[in-house]
Amino acid sequence: MIDFTVLDQLLRQYVDENGRVNYQDWSQQSYQTLMNWLKTVEQLNPKSLSHPDEKLALWINLYNAFVIASVLARYPINSILPRIFGIQNWLAFLWFFSHPLPPSRRYSLNQIEHKILRREFNEPRIHFALVCAAIGCPLLRPGAYWTESVRSQLEEDASRFINNPNKVRYDLSSQTLYCSRIFKWYGDDFLKVANSIPDYIRAYLKTEIAIASHTPIIYLDYDWTLNDQRISS
Known part of the structure; x- marks a missing residue:
């Protein structure tokens, strides 16, 4: 089973109850910790996972972690869009950032969302969990998603989003x-x-x-x- 403990600890430390991220402290204190965790996960072949909920938790966690890592690498910024691209193009953001995973390929945020999560899981509640670092997004959960509770976590996310x-x-x-x-x-x-x-x-x-x-x-x-x-x- 994949260990999300490091990611969970980082999210609990730097994300508040309103889904806001302390990017300043995270970039100064724990950026490398996040990158080291991602490197360990990059050695994993997602196709080796047998339990659907383990795959679901993995891809949601990776999407959000990749977004955070991409922001931290460019911080300070005020928006994910203008500073990075000079244009209001969120699709470019989703396609531009890509990260390696076995077997020897790279995954963009767009591919994780549309080619994996939306295609392989009949789970519309993912749209209340995937956070592209904008205020208009769902509130970032101050903790990781876990195999044994990812479905109930998504249910909480849906309720929190719709009642906001x-x-x-x-x-x-x-x-x-x-x-x-x-x-x-x-x-x-x-x-x-x-x-x-x-x-x-x-x-x-x-x-x-x-x-x-x-x-x-x-x-x-x-x-x-x-x-x-x-x-x-």
Whole structure:
């Protein structure tokens, strides 16, 4: 079984309850610790793993760790986009950063998300766990994902995301549902397990408001500001 202890300790040390990262201290104190852990994982062949939940936890942890490592290598920055590329192109961010894993190939963030996690797992809740270092993303969990609890952790993530008014809110006066663009970008994944986006949200939203399948949706602007503790909300 893969040992996520080092990653877990780093996340607990540098990520707060609001999902913000202390990149400044992490870059100065423990950047090499993260890189050393990644090097040990890079010796692993993911195809050797037999348990689906072990693979799921591995790829989610690797995605988030790769993002953090990529930010730390370029810190200080205020956003994952303009400083790195000079243009607002998040797809470039996802494709640009790649990391080696056996058997002798490199994986971009885009490939991990779309070619592995979305293709191999019928699990839309991954979209509440994968964090590309922007405030508009889900809140980064202050700890690693574990084989024995990854599904329950994803359930917690889904509930936390949908009950965060910065991500999802219902306007009673206009009877309109405002929600993150994640539900637009990955709508097909959510519609595999629900009849509509409002239906999916309603299953988690802690409210007595009667949201219906046909409830109008307005997608919120996405905040690409770095999820950095030194940057105020």
